[in-house]
Amino acid sequence: MRPIIKVVDLCKQYPLVTRTQSALRYDTLRESMVNGVRTSFKRLIGNGYGAKERLWALKDVSFEVMPGEVLGVIGPNGAGKSTLLQILSRIIEPSSGYAELYGRVGSLLEIGTGFHPDLSGRENVYLNGAILGMSRKEINSRFDEIVAFAEVERFLETAVKRYSSGMYVRLAFAVAAHLNPDILIVDEVLAVGDSDFQKKCFDKMEEVIKGGRTILLVTHSMPLIAQLCENAILLKGGQVQKVGPAEDVVNHYYSISDASVAL
Amino acid sequence: MTVISPQSSESSPDASVLQESLTVIETKRVRKPSFNVPITPLVTIKASRPWSPLDLRFLWSHRELLYFLIWRDVKVRYKQTLLGATWAIIQPLIMMIIFTFFLSKVARLPTEGVPSPLFYYAGFALWTFFSNAVLSGANSLIGNTNLITKIYVPRLIIPSAAVLAGLIDFAIASLLFVPMIFYFDLGLTWSILFLLPLSIILTTLALGAGILFSALNTKYRDVRYALPFLLQVWMFMSPIMYPSSIVPRQWRWVFSLNPLTGIIESYRSSLFGLPLHHLSLAYSILFTAVLLSVAAYTFRRMEKSFAEVI
Numbered sequence: 163m164r165p166i167i168k169v170v171d172l173c174k175q176y177p178l179v180t181r182t183q184s185a186l187r188y189d190t191l192r193e194s195m196v197n198g199v200r201t202s203f204k205r206l207i208g209n210g211y212g213a214k215e216r217l218w219a220l221k222d223v224s225f226e227v228m229p230g231e232v233l234g235v236i237g238p239n240g241a242g243k244s245t246l247l248q249i250l251s252r253i254i255e256p257s258s259g260y261a262e263l264y265g266r267v268g269s270l271l272e273i274g275t276g277f278h279p280d281l282s283g284r285e286n287v288y289l290n291g292a293i294l295g296m297s298r299k300e301i302n303s304r305f306d307e308i309v310a311f312a313e314v315e316r317f318l319e320t321a322v323k324r325y326s327s328g329m330y331v332r333l334a335f336a337v338a339a340h341l342n343p344d345i346l347i348v349d350e351v352l353a354v355g356d357s358d359f360q361k362k363c364f365d366k367m368e369e370v371i372k373g374g375r376t377i378l379l380v381t382h383s384m385p386l387i388a389q390l391c392e393n394a395i396l397l398k399g400g401q402v403q404k405v406g407p408a409e410d411v412v413n414h415y416y417s418i419s420d421a422s423v424a425l
Numbered sequence: 426m427t428v429i430s431p432q433s434s435e436s437s438p439d440a441s442v443l444q445e446s447l448t449v450i451e452t453k454r455v456r457k458p459s460f461n462v463p464i465t466p467l468v469t470i471k472a473s474r475p476w477s478p479l480d481l482r483f484l485w486s487h488r489e490l491l492y493f494l495i496w497r498d499v500k501v502r503y504k505q506t507l508l509g510a511t512w513a514i515i516q517p518l519i520m521m522i523i524f525t526f527f528l529s530k531v532a533r534l535p536t537e538g539v540p541s542p543l544f545y546y547a548g549f550a551l552w553t554f555f556s557n558a559v560l561s562g563a564n565s566l567i568g569n570t571n572l573i574t575k576i577y578v579p580r581l582i583i584p585s586a587a588v589l590a591g592l593i594d595f596a597i598a599s600l601l602f603v604p605m606i607f608y609f610d611l612g613l614t615w616s617i618l619f620l621l622p623l624s625i626i627l628t629t630l631a632l633g634a635g636i637l638f639s640a641l642n643t644k645y646r647d648v649r650y651a652l653p654f655l656l657q658v659w660m661f662m663s664p665i666m667y668p669s670s671i672v673p674r675q676w677r678w679v680f681s682l683n684p685l686t687g688i689i690e691s692y693r694s695s696l697f698g699l700p701l702h703h704l705s706l707a708y709s710i711l712f713t714a715v716l717l718s719v720a721a722y723t724f725r726r727m728e729k730s731f732a733e734v735i
Contacts, residue, residue: 163462164462165462166460166462168466176733229460229462230460248574248732249470250470251576251577252468252470252577253573253574253575253576253577253732254729254730254732254733255470255471255472255473255729255730256470256471256472257472258471258472259471260469260470260471261469261470261471262466262468262469262470263466263467263468263469263470264462264463264466264467265460265462265467266467267468269576269577271575271576272571272575272576275571275572275575275576276569276571276572276576278497278501280500280501280504280505281497281500281501285497285500288493289493289494289496289497292489292490292493293490293493293572293576293578294576295578297489298489321504344460374460376460
């Protein structure tokens with residue numbers, strides 16, 4: 163079987179603004195003005211920073227994901243998890259390396275992207291659905307399901323700024339949950355609502371997994387990784403530390419850090 | 426940190442959960458509808474070359490999103506107002522009243538034989554649309570940060586929608602021409618049909634400016650502060666509250682460098698049946714085409730770093 167996601171030597175580096183370049187160094191007004199003009203001139207012609215120091219958010223990351231696989235992405239803060247998802251969602255470009263996607267991608271780095279507070283629940287379902295990549299026909303056909311899932315039938319014509327925060331996230335999650343891509347990229351958005359609704363989200367997620375969807379899941383919740391994922395990938399300092407069956411990778415993560423506290 | 430537990434009974438996140446999950450995983454491996462992996466990837470993600478062309482097919486596939494964003498802007502604009510879309514008429518109407526009084530009655534500026542209220546209303550309806558469209562286009566990206574950093578949509582759609590949403594207001598404001606033209610007993614001529622292509626040129630010019638400034642705005646917030654002034658200067662340099670005939674002959678060519686000049690003059694000409702200025706209109710069309718190309722190219726180049734610099 164061939165992979166549905168193929169990531170090869172993916173790198174992402176960011177320039178670091180160092181203290182010598184910041185305004186803190188200037189002490190006289192004249193000097194700071196001269197330097198201000200000089201740096202803004204440099205910014206205009208250069209890459210925007212002119213910094214020499216660089217941060218590797220991702221360095222030579224390679225892995226493959228098979229169709230139907232649920233891959234957990236774990237690692238400490240600043241490991242590059244979000245950068246990886248952002249690159250695979252095409253939000254930012256890699257510095258080098260490449261990734262090949264062999265299916266339609268739906269990414270949920272946040273729920274309710276594009277929700278407008280002044281619009282009604284009904285209007286926001288259409289708007290958010292369109293932003294997530296659903297066609298109007300798809301939204302029409304799933305509309306009742308979405309509303310029933312979110313349990314907001316009575317408030318469909320109410321502006322979402324009048325929603326309780328629970329209603330708001332339920333509606334936002336409901337739209338996202340009814341997105342139907344081949345590959346789903348999810349960043350820590352599952353834990354919304356009260357415990358009843360969380361259970362519902364979890365069941366929905368399992369249903370999606372059973373449907374054969376390929377999923378990339380970032381979370382700090384190790385039980386969730388163990389529950390949902392077959393395999394996992396451990397990132398640290400922008401590099402892949404370990405890939406393999408979820409339980410092995412989770413155990414390895416525990417062994418290199420005292421992350422059990424994070425639970 | 427909130428943790429979702431599969432069954433409410435096992436919420437304790439210790440090793441027993443891990444053990445439990447092993448069995449879950451075993452059952453998961455068996456059944457799954459197969460997915461036919463195509464031979465060639467749908468998308469290849471890599472660092473783009475600076476000269477990569479616009480992906481028009483990708484843009485086209487998101488035309489529904491363009492529609493929804495325009496629809497959102499239009500819906501939201503007059504939410505919680507008493508007068509609603511009437512504001513689209515009130516704004517140029519008030520300008521018309523002010524300028525009819527001060528410029529026509531007090532300063533006695535000529536209006537090329539057109540009744541002065543009509544002359545000013547035409548100018549301000551057009552200018553209100555243009556400046557609002559450019560301004561909201563320019564601020565559209567920094568006002569929709571989430572659409573850039575949390576999801577991937579063709580970004581060009583965002584400023585385009587903001588500019589195009591202004592057309593609804595423009596159409597509403599233009600409705601007032603019908604009673605005004607009857608009131609001042611101005612005969613309609615066939616030249617009024619030119620209004621449609623002229624509106625398209627004007628919209629394209631606004632699109633070009635909106636797209637260009639929106640891209641620059643992500644990196645240099647100066648745009649946000651400089652643009653209102655630029656637009657104000659632009660307004661005074663355009664024949665909105667005066668006819669271009671009062672510009673001294675030796676300065677006429679400088680005046681014609683403004684792409685709006687040809688459009689506004691032609692707009693009035695076709696409304697009121699005056700002769701068209703072909704040359705300045707041709708220049709406006711050329712300028713519009715060049716501006717749109719430059720804007721699209723700049724946008725394309727800057728787009729890849731939007732999520733990082735915004």
